[in-house]
Amino acid sequence: MKKILVTGGLGFIGSHTVVELQNEGFEVLIIDNLSNTTIDVLDKITSITQIKPSFFNFDLKDKTAVQDFFNSNDVDGIIHFAAYKAVGESVHIPLDYYENNIISLTNILQEMKVRNLSNFIFSSSCTVYGQADELPITENAPVKPAESPYGNSKKINEEIIADAVKAHKFKAISLRYFNPIGAHASAKIGELPIGVPQNLIPFITQTAAGIRHELSVFGSDYPTPDGTAIRDYIHVVDLAKAHIAALNRLLKNQQKNNYEVFNVGTGKGSSVLEVINAFEKVSKTKLNYKIVGRRSGDITAAYADTTLANNELKWKAELSLEDALLAAWNWQKTL
C-alpha cells in the first residue's frame, strides 16, 4: 500500500483529499499543527472512510521535528497543503506569511533531497495570474505581480519548487486552484472559517443560517454582464480528486516534464449575483444582501481553461455550482 504524506491534512481541502486518498487505497499520514482547524476533523475523516489516518501534530517550521518525522516514516509521495491562506490577513502580517509558507516548504524539500524522495504535489492558486489578460486562463498565462503577500508566497513557492526539481532528482506538480467551495456529501467535513469569513460561500451560508446579518456584495460596477465579479467555483471533492489524478501521474512516471503546472477549475465562470441566485434556489431561502463598494485587490474575472488537466490528468470537474452550494449549506446546518 503506497504511503502518502498530506501536510495540512486536517484543513478544508486537505481533509477532503485525505478521504479520496483513502478511498483509492492509499495509506495516509497527516502532519498538521492545528493552527487553522480542529482535531475532531481527524475523527470525522475516520467516520467517513472507517480508516484512521496516522496523525502527527507539529509545526513544519520546526526543522528538527520535520527531520524526526522523516527518520521514522518513509513515504511514496507528498501533498503539501499546509500554509496560511487568508488574503486580507496576509497584508497585515506579511512576515508571518512568508516565514510560515516558505520555511514549511523548504524544510520538506530539504528532507526530500537528502532522502531521495520524489512525487511532490503543491497546493497553488490561480491568484498567481492576477487579472489575466485573456479568459479562460491557460497555464501559459503570465504570472503577474501578486496582489497580496499570500499570493506572493504561492508564486515564490512555485519558483522554489521549480529550482529544486532542476537541481535535484525529484518530480513535482503544482495545482493552481480556482475557487474551492462546498463540502463532503456526508456533511461531516467542510470549510471551517475561524472568525468572520473572508470568502464568499461561507459568508453566504452563515448569513442564511442567521449567524451574519447580511452579505455585502463587493461591487456591482465591474465590466461583466451583471456588474458583479466572476470566479470559477470548483467543488472541493472535484478538487480533491484532481490531487489523486496528479499523484497517479507521478507514481506511474507519466509526466512530460519533472515539474508541471495544472489549472484546476470547472472552466465555467459565475458572478456573485449568479452564485446568490443559485444558493437561494438550492437552499429554498431568501438571502439578505446589499451591494457595497469594491473590495481592494479584487479582480474582475477569472475562470480556468481546463484543457491541460482534462487531457493530461484525465481529470474533469463533474459536480455543479448548485451541487457545491447545496453541500455547503448542508454542512453549515450541522455547525
Ligand code: WQD
Ligand atoms: C469571491 C468573490 C469577492 C466575500 C481568494 C484567494 C484565493 C483563494 C480563494 C485561498 C469576489 C466576492 C466575497 C463577500 C463578496 N483563497 N465577495 N462578498 O477573492 O476570488 O479568492 O479566495 O486559497 O487564492 O485569492 O475569493 O471568496 O473572497 O471572493 O462580494 O463577503 O466574491 O469580491 O468577487 P477570491 P472570495
